[in-house]
Amino acid sequence: MIQVGINGYGTIGKRVADAVRAQPDMEVVGVAKTSPNFEAEQAVKKDFPLYAAVEERIELFDEAGIDLAGEVEELVEASDVVVDTTPSGIGAQNKSMYEEYDTPALYQGGEDADLVDVSFNARSNYEEAADADHVRVVSCNTTGLSRLIAPLEDEYGVEKVRATLVRRGGDPAQSGRGPINDTLPDPITVPSHHGPDVNTIFPDLDIDTLGMKVPATLTHTHSINVELTYGADTEEVRELLKKESRLFVIPERLAIDGSGKLKEFALDSGRPRGDVWENAIWGESLTVEDDELYLFQAIHQESDVIPENVDAIRAVTESADRKESMETTDEALGVGFDL
């Protein structure tokens, strides 16, 4: 069993912990957190050994009556792999600690690409993470773009990708985020960072991305244009994408018109936390004309990277090949809606 430590137990960390526990070949050694709050209490309730991420704050846990299993260094030492799910920039600060204990570490998309040996998307470049010490699981948007591009690149070749990302103003729990009643070019310059980030997965890809922020919290929504190298028609591309386990082509009959109904559908389907691990592609929008593909997809920012983190654990430990890992992850989590 691969012993996995999780440093950070917020939006991503708590999901990674549940996903790792669900795998047949992994165990959660423990999770680390900086301060006690409702998530810390739930970690204890779920019997995840809880470690203090910052020594100076140990007494806060004592005051809150939360028992600690130890300090984060002990967690790192006891782990075969650490998944760092701390806020952007903190992962970079933690790097020397992981090196000290010689524990391979996975970072999240908010860290710089040059912090790590390899940026990772399971479908696109699983093999490159073999035996790496520092791996970055790319961000939710880059994951969503990479998953879509990979089968198109394999099957038809991609001349150019142009994507407009309508970004949620914040996660549902980020109550202080904006904008309110506004649409902000964000960033206001072109391209946004997402295109170059996709190039960490597909170095030679011609891709331009533009970002805007809007007053919505449920998902990001992408407006995608892909110029294909070889001819294709709409139905061929639909069938190709439907074969990918982490692409969910929403059937028209479900009448899911936006992020709200998509999330409601995920909750009704019994998904933990209402998570949508797949890219959710609106079937009606999927259109190919003159070798140009257009579609809309929703990206659930809190959860689409979770299966990727699980696969990255197997990739760095070389404990399974891509196909085997993705199938195991998907089976254990329940990726793919039962339609």
Added chain:
Amino acid sequence: MIQVGINGYGTIGKRVADAVRAQPDMEVVGVAKTSPNFEAEQAVKKDFPLYAAVEERIELFDEAGIDLAGEVEELVEASDVVVDTTPSGIGAQNKSMYEEYDTPALYQGGEDADLVDVSFNARSNYEEAADADHVRVVSCNTTGLSRLIAPLEDEYGVEKVRATLVRRGGDPAQSGRGPINDTLPDPITVPSHHGPDVNTIFPDLDIDTLGMKVPATLTHTHSINVELTYGADTEEVRELLKKESRLFVIPERLAIDGSGKLKEFALDSGRPRGDVWENAIWGESLTVEDDELYLFQAIHQESDVIPENVDAIRAVTESADRKESMETTDEALGVGFDL
């Protein structure tokens, strides 16, 4: 003086009335409204003769103590041109009335293109409206796209336009509109109607448009990609667009990051109702690379078609050529920010 009647006195009609009154060569004969509300009372306060648009509702005006100048047929008969600013679909119902009195009529973008002799955008096809009986001033989004395409087509040629339109959920006063906290592909199919609508102005243009609705009310926001036929660089295109009176390239120094600050700027500038008659193009976003232009622009849905309605009046009455009309309209309204 051209005698102008305005049928409908809502979001567009009240702005057209003010804009026509501001012109040196036009007079407002009167405005017609279906029922009494705050806008009807303001029309009377502004000394616009008020006509009942529907005979059966005359008593509602009597009850509200609002004096009427007559019924809409009298207004149509007394007018050289009627501007129909009624809700989508009502203009089509009114067509026979305008024909009965042999009064040329201008309709708004919500009517079907095949209702009219010509769809109109001043910069792009002013001359085609000469002596027409039925002219449609295209919608706010189509106006915004046409104004941008016209100079690019003239100067560089356009191979293809790809635009994602992030649409406001409703006008500020449409308090019952949604979505709330959601991003809706709208329409969910590709292309949206905007591309074909631009083809009523540029019949041979290759254009694909995608639409989404978000919980914001202040403006539409367009993410634009234009493949140019002939080479250009960013600064050349910026200078070209800055020369167009109805394109406002927002200077970086103003630090206008979204629709909210744009509207605040318009209000601070003393614009009536805070209107932004121009396409507002974010200067920082304007980027040309490999002959592809990208930019973001805000389209103020309540007001960008107002100068176009005024020009359409001169176009159908053949009382001025394009250049003269646009200059007169812009001067009388105050189009162009004093920076």
